[in-house]
Structure formats: C-alpha cells, structure tokens
Amino acid sequence: MHRYKFVLYRPLQFLPVLFGISIITFILVRLIPGDPARVLLGTRATPEAIARIREQYGLDEPFLVQYLYFLRNLADGEMGRSILYKIDVLKLILTRIEPTLMLVLCSVVLSVLIAVPVAAVAARNQGRFADQAIRVISTFGIGFPPFWLGLMLIILFSVKLDIFPVSGYGNTLPEKLTHLFLPSLTISLSLSTVLARSLRAAMVEALRSDVATAARARGMPESIVFWRHVLPNSLVPTVNLLAVNIGWLIGGTVVVETVFALPGMGQLLVRAIFSRDYMVVQGVAMVFACATVLINFLADIATVALDPRVKL
C-alpha cells in the first residue's frame, strides 16, 4: 500500500499551485478591456454613480490591494460578490456546478464506452475493412465542430424523431439524464475518437508484444490474450490522455451548454464575460483550474492502480 502514500502528501503540493492559479486568474481577468461599473449602470450613468459603484466593489483600489482583499475573502470561503447577480460568487457557482459536473461525467463515461470497443475492433482487425472504416469515421468525428454536431443531433433526435428533449435540464435524475444525453453524445463523438486512436495504437503494439506471444505460447485463446493481457497493458497511456482531455473538456463545455441551454458553469461564464462580471469570471476560472488539478491527481491514482511498476 506504500505505493498509494502520495495520495496523502500530494495535496500539500496543491497549495502553491492554487496560489499561482489565483494570481494568474486575478491578473488575466483584470486585463479584460471595459469597465464593469459602466456595464452595470448602462451608458447614461453619471460619473458620480459610476464612482460610487466602483468604490462599493473595491474597483478603485490599486491592483495589489484588490488582490489582497480577494485572498482574504477566499480564506473566508467567499469569492466576492457578483455584480450582475448580487450574490456571493461561490454560492452562485455552487448552484451551477451540478449540470456541468454531470455533463462532464456523462461525456467521459459515454466516451469510454464508445472508445474501448471501437479501439478493440480496430486493433484486432488491423488493416482490414473494420479498421479502415473506423479510421474514416473517427476522422469525421474529430473534424466536425461540436456546435454544428450538437445542432444536427437536436434536429435528428429531438425534432424529427422526438426521442430526446431539445434543451434544458430536468429536476429528477432520470429527467436530467435524458436531457444530458444529447450534449454528452456531442462531446463524446469527438472525445471518443481521440481516445480510440490512442488506445488502438497501444493495443496494436501490445498485440505484437512479447507478453502476447508468451500468452499464446501457453495456449491462451486470442480472446484471453486480448482482454487479460493486451487491454490492461494498453490503458495507461490512454488514461493520461483522457485526463488531459477532461481538463480541456471542462473549458469546452461552454459551447455545448450554450447550444443545449444547460444552466451550467459554461453558460454562467459566457454571461459573466459579456457583462464584465469580474468576480464571477475569476471564480469560474479558479474552479476550472482546480478541477484540472484534481483530475490530474485522479489520473495519477488511476495510473498507480493500473500499473504496479509506477511509483509516485
């Protein structure tokens, strides 16, 4: 079990990382052109009113002071107040975090469910028709932009066939899952192709490896060789690729949430950017960054679990 000891002390390393993330998001958000007070009050606001709002939200203070306020609030579990929604940013994010989390989770599960069998079929029929067909289809999967793909899925499954809802998010779990299916599929169609390609390459390699030869020489049928030796040895590189992609995916939910009108963090972020709602943009960016750190941590745990040679 000593191989898992890093689970205890690795989170200590997160502290400096999170500190760095806070500085970067703080600076980046303030580099966005435009004045939030003016956006809030509209174009005809008097200079006095703008000055009052700026003072109220601390926008008139120097950068460093603003950052220190931000840190102090963070320590209290607050990320400042949203200018637009007039509530604490953290509370606001908490109301929006669930749809995004569910969307990412469903997309990943769906992607893995698609990628593993597809890669297995391609690798075991290397160079033959099934492999070529999968290669062509997956090129399309990578090529089509998600916003277009999402719209096409809506037209097919919601408008024409009327199986899945067009947009929105339900209240009960089954309702939520039906609403999440099309958005998850949209993401999975591109994510699974990336995963399947990596997995196929690793499997082709493993099918030719000495491990597979030795198993065949023991009289193992091809199915046992594949599922017990080839697959476990192919997973590690793909797990790391998946982790990288989930990090990218969290940012990528913005488009899909907009297309399917899911009330998640992506949608919140878009609205916050348009209204120069600094605090919200900053909070969402921080949550995204933390999620990426956490996902890589989980990927490390998965790697250790999958490969007994790895020590972290």
Place this chain on the structure above:
Amino acid sequence: MSAPLLAITDLTVVHDGDAGTRALLDAVSLDLAQGEVLGLVGESGSGKSLLCRSLVRLLPSSRLRIAGGSVKLAGHELTDAPESVMLKVRGGEIGMIFQNPTSHLDPVMRIGDQVAEGIRFHQGLDARAARAAATDVLAQVGFSDPARQYDSYPHEFSGGMRQRAMIAAALSCDPKILIADEPTTALDVTIQAQILRLLMDIRAKRGLSVILITHDLGIVAQVCDRIAVMRHGRVVEVGEKRGLLAAPSHAYTRSLIASHPSLPEEEAAPKAEKLQMPGAVPVVDIEKLHVRFASGGLFKRSSVNAVDGVTLRVMPGETVGIVGESGSGKSTLARAVLGLTPVSSGAIRFDGNDITSGRAALATLRRETAMVFQDPFNALNPRMTIGQMLAEVLRVQGKIESARIPARCGELLDLVGLGREFLDRKPRSMSGGQCQRAGIARALAVDPKLIIADECVAALDVTIQAQIVELFRGLAERMSLTLIFIAHDLAIVRNLCQRVVVMHRGAIVEEGRSEDVFSRPRHAYTAALVAAVPHIDPDKPLLAPPKMATAYAHAAAN
C-alpha cells in the same frame, strides 16, 4: 530406436514479400526423442527461433506461412491441425520459454496468476485449485516462499527469478516438450548456471524433452544430448554432441567451434607483455573512487554505492579488462573515467591531470578518449553515412586539415577492416558486426589516448565477436592503443586483455594478469564466476561443486 516424440520432416516456411516468396526455413528435418535434450545452435537469422515458433504455429508475422513438410507430435500432424487443437498443444503439450523474461512476462499481472492462467484454461480448475497448483509449480522452480511470492509482480524480482517464473508458466500444464529459446542469454553467468541446472533437474524429474536454442556452444556441450547446427534456414549438421564437437563435418560448424571463446588452459600462448618505462605516467590513475547515487523519494533518502573505493592504474599501451556481473559497477566506473557521471569522492587523473578539477581538464579528456558502445546499431546516427559520421568527428577535432579528411576517413575504414564503399553506406544497410566496426572507426578517428569499450561484443554473434576481438587485438598491437574493455564474458576478456580487474558490488575483488586470475583465482567470487562459464568440452562439467558458486549467486540475486 523407438518412434520419436516429435518428428519434423522437410518443414518449409516462406515469407511472402513484395519482391516474391523467400524460404526462411528450407526443408528442415529433425527428430526429438522422449527425454532428450536437443541443442539448436546457429547465428541470429539462421532460423532457429522461427523453427520453434513454426512447431506450434505461432509465426511472428502474417506474411510467413508453412509451405510444406510435416510436424508430427506423438504421431499427430500439427501443420494442418485445427486451431482448437493447437490451443491444447501450446502449453499443454509443448511449453515455451524465451530469452527475455522481462518482456515476456506481463508487467501488470501477478506472477502467480500468469502461472495459474494456463492451469485454469487447460485443466479447467477453479480459481482456488489453480492457485494451489500454481503455488506448487512456483516452489518446484525454486521460489523460496511461493505462497507469498504468488502475489508479486514481475518487476519485483531479479532477472534470474523472472526466468524461473517463466519456466513455471511454461511447465504449469505439464507439457511433454519444453522449447527454451536462448533462456539464459540475458542473465549473468552464475545465474545462467543455476537456470541450466534447474532445467536439467526438471527434465530428470519429469522426463521432459527439451529443445534448447542457444548461440553458446558451451551451454550445448554442457546440457544437451544431441546438437543440430542451423544456417540460412537449413540444418547443416546433426549429431550426438561428443562426436559433433570432436569431429565436425561441416565447415560452418568448425568455424562456430573455432570462434567459441572458451577459457583456455595453462598452455595458452602468453600475450605479448609490453615493457613499461619506469616512471611512465599512467593514462588513467584512479584513486579511492566512490560514486554514490541518491535513491528514494522526497522524505526517505538513501544512497547506493555504485563504485565503492576503487583504485586502479592503466599504463599506456595496456589492455585492461573489467569483468563482473550486472550491477557490479563496471559501467559506472567507465562513465566516471570519462567524466560522464559525478564523482562522490576520490580522484581520477587522466594523463596526470585531475579530471574533477574543472572544465578545461574535462575538455582535454573528452578530446583524447573515445568510447565504443554495446549496441552498435543504436550508437550510430541512422541519418548519416559512415563517411559523414567520420568526417564530422575529424572536423570537430580539428587535428588534421579539412583537405585531408576524406583520405583519413578511408584510412580509418582500412584500419577496422571495412571496404571504402562503406563511406556511402548508412547503418540500416549494415550488419551488426559492420556497425560495430564503424563504431570503432569513429572511436579511432579521435586518435584517442584511451578507448573504453563497454560490452561492445555482447550483442554480436559468436563468429562476429571473435572477429571484433581479433580487430581490437590487432589494433592494440599495431597502434599501442590503451584499452579498457568491459565485458561480462570472462573468456573474451581472457583472450584479449593482459590484465583483468574483477568487480563485485562496486569494489575490485581481484586484479592481476589475465592468465593468473582465471587459472588460479584467489578470491571466491572470481572462482565462482570462472566455474560458472559453460565449457565447450562436455567432460568439464558445469559447476561440479556448486556450493561456493551458488552462495555467491544467491547473494548477487538478492
């Protein structure tokens, strides 16, 4: 003679390439009797591994196919048997073990499960019964605590134990025939001796028939009953081992035997002793050298003594061999001498200057030393022709004017016995021996005061090994080269080097003239090493009194 257990008749395997069909195995006929050990020798590419793969129809490429002939196992034809029958034959009737246990064992599966896998599939036992059976097999191949070791992964074991695990997996279903493909090539000599003895024990206990593929005639002489010599996909000679070794009828067999670097007896011609000038400065003067590597994580730091207090002098024109098993620190010592690894304490003087003193000394050192590497192919840049590679070295050196460079490249090739046409060749169109000659030419291009050769013949076939050793010997005599020759093969070192240094666990345990050290070893470890070398004379049994050697081998394995 009773009917053979395995009868191979006119077996032909062809490769369907773009350029037409080529026979890789050409009408091979061989018999294997019950309980017999057949040695299959020949160089890489001679088809010995392919032959064994063909027996169980596990051809390494889909472009290969069995084009003719028959393989009969106890009277049943295998070449056209359905796949379902072959599944039972593989593992159940014919077990296989391979050269590299590290790559053939599944790194993410427990050792015991890999042994039990075959038992479950072939004998249909449930998980618990299979575990018990596998634990039993692990005990038979020499695992000391099989119940606990069952749950370990391959990387937790040494190379010798991994090979034992692979033997266990091959034996798990009680096959009648064991095919061992270079089973000890990747192992140290003392471990090799243990594995060979284990194979012989198992064969005696189970009445197993064994096909042993090897390039080492010494192994064949020690453990086999009959020998088959293969070349270019054909069996050129088969016979009882004593007769065949004593009176080989085929010219190729004779050259194989002549190339075998057996340890010669006392009568070996003494190598030319070079007179040392009194007061000559040693080329390399190592004093109380320690090299420590840090290991462990952030919180628990420890260090490994890779080189532990080594003192060694190499005089100009001397050829010094460093021998020892893997992990003995011989390569680390070489790297330290070349300034490639930081020194923890002690001094290394090159030509009188301390190389640890600063960058200038290190730059001089690098200009005047050269290294020849183990893997001849990967040590050459695949995108450069040999001529470009040599010219680059000469240009960077700047010792001769650029107009003379092409002529010098030609001279260098002459020195290493390569034709001038190799100036335009690239490594991928050259054989291993030719690549290694090019690598030596590159080392000579530096006009070095010292050449360090690290296991530079380990990857080559025996006949090529003999040629490269001969080349080094010639160069050493003609050019009064100073050579440090690192090898795990004692016989080669004895043939080439005047002086030998035996390393064990980072320290020098014995040092002296090669003849003295090998014929009258003073240290027990040297004696164990020498005793573990399989002798080509079948009447000189391997490790007759095994106690001393195994004691050391156990220490080395742990």
